[in-house]
Amino acid sequence: MKLHTSIGPNPRTVKMFLAEKGLDVPFVKVDLMGGENRREPYNATVNRAGQTPALELDDGSTVTEITAICEYLEEQHPNPPLIGTTAQERAATRMWTRRVDLKICEPMANGFRYAEGLQLFQGRMRLLPEAADGLKAVARDGLEWLEGEFKGPWIAGDRFTLADVLLFAFVDFGGQVGQPLDPAFGKLTDWFERVKARPSAAASA
Known part of the structure; x- marks a missing residue:
């Protein structure tokens, strides 16, 4: 599992969520200012919407959208709970x-x-x-x-x-x-x- 990330509040949300969970996930930095997210290979293989962050799973599939990423992380690593236990x-x-x-x-x-x-x-x-x-x-x-x-x-x-x-x-x-x-x-x-x-x-x- 690795996180494709960049500057901005959306990637920071996921990075902070990971830090709260105590999860050590490798980061792949995407050059947002240079438009790397808007061209291949990123927008062809990682996120066709050309946005960050994107969580790449071990099977090569990706989860995008910050709330969906955080929901996935919570299900995989429920403690400490940041969404809920009930x-x-x-x-x-x-x-x-x-x-x-x-x-x-x-x-x-x-x-x-x-x-x-x-x-x-x-x-x-x-x-x-x-x-x-x-x-x-x-x-x-x-x-x-x-x-x-x-x-x-x-x-x-x-x-x-x-x-x-x-x-x-x-x-x-x-x-x-x-x-x-x-x-x-x-x-x-x-x-x-x-x-x-x-x-x-x-x-x-």
């Missing part, structure tokens, strides 16, 4: 992960792609520069919503889960590309510092 825990983790992804991560990422990342992504996907500011506002609205819903100490409550890993990777990325976490969101700011202090945060940077 149906109710797993459902709660998936619910919060989905909310975080739709309300915050996706609009934040596209807000970057359509603005600061415009030159990098030009010619690779349909870009909507006119939507950038609105998408960034949507991501901020999502964070404001989560601030109001947050009970703590972690997103899903008492358990540190995939939802925390995913959101941390994107919020940390947002802070580097003009979408910093508003300090007015006190509960999320405290949460961010708690996650940042975990060894997995440094290991995945």
Whole structure:
């Protein structure tokens, strides 16, 4: 098993998940800036969508999409649990992960792609520069919503889960590309510092 990885919050999510699991998986670095992910052999044999990360299994098949990769890793290595040990825990983790992804991560990422990342992504996907500011506002609205819903100490409550890993990777990325976490969101700011202090945060940077 090996992980095809690169820069960016999506690969970091999986790397941090692996670090939390204590799994030592070889990394194959993909030159995202040079477009290696958009040409052969990567997009022919690893991920036809031309995206990272991709988890290559021992039989040569690959699992892509960060939540699917993390679900696979959890099933193969259930301890420590980052999704859950019961149906109710797993459902709660998936619910919060989905909310975080739709309300915050996706609009934040596209807000970057359509603005600061415009030159990098030009010619690779349909870009909507006119939507950038609105998408960034949507991501901020999502964070404001989560601030109001947050009970703590972690997103899903008492358990540190995939939802925390995913959101941390994107919020940390947002802070580097003009979408910093508003300090007015006190509960999320405290949460961010708690996650940042975990060894997995440094290991995945």
